[in-house]
Amino acid sequence: MTIEILQTHSLLASCEEALAARYTVHKLHEMTDKDAWLAENGPRIRAHAGSGVQADLMDKLPNLEIIASFGVGYDNIDTAAAKARNIRVTNTPDVLNDAVAELTIGLMISMARRIPQSDQFVRQGKWPGANFGLFSELTGKTVGILGLGRIGKEIASRAQAMKMRVVYYGRHYQPSVPYIYYDNLEEMARDSDWLVVIAPGGKGTEGIVSRKVLEALGPEGRIVNVARGTLIDEPAMVELLQNGGLGGAALDVFEHEPQVPAELLTLDNVVLSPHQGSATHQTRDAMGALLVANLEKHFAGEPLISAVV
Known part of the structure; x- marks a missing residue:
């Protein structure tokens, strides 16, 4: 059985393709009744790919192990709540x-x-x-x-x-x-x-x-x-x-x-400018690759590349 992960917003196409090749990906942002889906399926989710994760979502994902954020900033992730729940958090520094x-x-x-x-x-x-x-x-x-x-x-x-x-x-x-x-x-x-x-x-x-x-x-x-x-x-x-x-x-x-x-x-x-700091093909591809690599390291039991928590 493949590892199930959650997205709550769209990611770069190359990143989504890499995730889909390795995991079972659920896209919450495309679902009509999000609360009902989380109530039924939340316990199966082991990872979140993307950013913007607060404590209320973590509560609905009781077996969440890691949040792999797409971006260097992580101020939109409740890192204190993640730490209290022993959830790892990674970001994508340096490449941007x-x-x-x-x-x-x-x-x-x-x-x-x-x-x-x-x-x-x-x-x-x-x-x-x-x-x-x-x-x-x-x-x-x-x-x-x-x-x-x-x-x-x-x-x-x-x-x-x-x-x-x-x-x-x-x-x-x-x-x-x-x-x-x-x-x-x-x-x-x-x-x-x-x-x-x-x-x-x-x-x-x-x-x-x-x-x-x-x-x-x-x-x-x-x-x-x-x-x-x-x-x-x-x-x-x-x-x-x-x-x-x-x-x-x-x-x-x-x-x-x-x-x-x-x-x-x-x-x-x-x-x-419309928040375009990292918006180049080369940089966004590298950010997506680092996000995926952090997930791979985690599920292989190896040290994370860019750990925040």
Whole structure:
């Protein structure tokens, strides 16, 4: 008898194919009466593939052994509840570092050089009658990185390649990196032209980019968020973008995504992206392969590749 696993949302096609080749997969998100199905079949489920698992679902899966999450962030999994139930949790770190770092620099260049606006300028036939204007560049600017973890370090190295000065804020000073450390986020924002947010989500970081931090970044400062929308005081950010208190924002994530504040859609000093940090063929395939590999390791009784719990 094959091992039975549960999905609660769609995954990449290659990942779903790999899961189906190894296990009996049940797709809860495609079922009409989910509660009835769980009541009858929940005890047979030994693994969950995907993310977004809370304690109430764990209660309906009494024999759940492992949650293999698709993504590096796991703030949408109740890890405390999983630990209390002896449920292992894995994620997919490292394989997406380059893709997220690339998008971050892309968002910065798009904002500094106003690439979305210049594209529209040409498409609308305005070029023959006017010059587009002069704007900013990254060279010589200071970028403050909130969260110098694996992805943060990749962003930092790319920023250095753009001849930017790199500083960082985090819970701890890292003696192995050559960048200036700040133990006060507001002070770092005041010293930065760009603030890149790439810290983990969760209760410990909610609203860490407060109004005071945004005001310290100032009218010439720009913020880039490729982490979680909850890290920024979004209403304060919108207000400051509207009144000139903040120079600009390049956002791949939002507090209540996929809903985006209507005010942002009308502003010319923002660049918006639909949570695409890891969205490349190469990276998503690697994430799916790591998810499957963690499940294989677990059911073979071997050490997990990327354990969270």
